[in-house]
Amino acid sequence: MSGVKIIKIAPEDDGIRLNRWFLREYPSLTLGRLQKLLRTKQIKVDGKKAETATRLIAGQELRLPPLDEQKAQPKEDVLKQHDIDYILSMVIYKDNNIIVLNKPSGLAVQGGTGTTRHIDGLLEALKFEKAEKPKLVHRIDKDTSGILLLARNRKFADILTKAFREHTLQKTYLALVRGCPDAFEGVIKAPLEKVGERMEIVADGQKALTEYKVLDNAGKKYALVEAKPLTGRTHQIRVHLESIRTPILGDSKYFGRERFRLSEVADKLYLHAYKLDLSAIYNKNFVIKADLPRHFADACRFLGLEIEK
Numbered sequence: 001m002s003g004v005k006i007i008k009i010a011p012e013d014d015g016i017r018l019n020r021w022f023l024r025e026y027p028s029l030t031l032g033r034l035q036k037l038l039r040t041k042q043i044k045v046d047g048k049k050a051e052t053a054t055r056l057i058a059g060q061e062l063r064l065p066p067l068d069e070q071k072a073q074p075k076e077d078v079l080k081q082h083d084i085d086y087i088l089s090m091v092i093y094k095d096n097n098i099i100v101l102n103k104p105s106g107l108a109v110q111g112g113t114g115t116t117r118h119i120d121g122l123l124e125a126l127k128f129e130k131a132e133k134p135k136l137v138h139r140i141d142k143d144t145s146g147i148l149l150l151a152r153n154r155k156f157a158d159i160l161t162k163a164f165r166e167h168t169l170q171k172t173y174l175a176l177v178r179g180c181p182d183a184f185e186g187v188i189k190a191p192l193e194k195v196g197e198r199m200e201i202v203a204d205g206q207k208a209l210t211e212y213k214v215l216d217n218a219g220k221k222y223a224l225v226e227a228k229p230l231t232g233r234t235h236q237i238r239v240h241l242e243s244i245r246t247p248i249l250g251d252s253k254y255f256g257r258e259r260f261r262l263s264e265v266a267d268k269l270y271l272h273a274y275k276l277d278l279s280a281i282y283n284k285n286f287v288i289k290a291d292l293p294r295h296f297a298d299a300c301r302f303l304g305l306e307i308e309k
Helices: 018-025 031-039 081-088 119-126 154-165 236-243 256-261 294-303
Strands: 005-008 061-064 091-094 098-103 145-151 170-178 185-189 192-195 198-201 209-218 222-229 271-277 287-289
Touching (some): 018 031, 185 236, 198 236
Parallel strands (some): 145 271
Antiparallel strands (some): 091 098, 170 222, 170 271, 185 209
């Protein structure tokens, strides 16, 4: 048949369901039309009849009848150059499977009510040599700066999503807090539950553990704290540090107007996703660090605090 195409399944599409592949490549092709083409054997995988739920394997050959009229029209590049430059400036690591960003404070990861500029909307600029844009596999708060990990193919998206869900990737945050913990290191064990618009410590809430260590302090007034969440609850570090009477500077939700008392530094949240240990994924020692944003580094200098002494 004239116009028949033979497409080899790419490595990054290994395991994808056939109907999902068509939804991405031919979004205007209806499910009913796809099912008819499969039923009449006009679409085949390695020469054999296939179903919508058939999972494709890298290297297989997919036979397609003429579908050019169903192919999605190329999208116009809606990103402005300054947006492209902005997201590219955040890239601190890239290989064939992942991209790591150092996200600035104040930029949301995904859109929402009143949020028009966010990481998800800028991912088209991070395709590089790939056909698809990278995928979000976790989130950090809009006002938290630091490491954000992206997957460049479906296989790694699944691997990383599972790793975050099972907490096999060690995340380390830096927080600039008001006050100094009585114990310079320890584990905060306080179950959390959402109450209204806030996360609160509730006796029968979800288990939440945060390991912390004071890296430096300015007497009892301020401290630079390293925090490692051992569970993944919303706003966990923010609530836990507030619970030991050392709230994070700039945190209006869990600190209130106290955040404005240090007028010499920027009015931003001083919580930074500093390190991510990917050793379990790469089967070797592999830790990525993200430099402190300017407002955080300036505040540490003003207070005479150092990450490493």
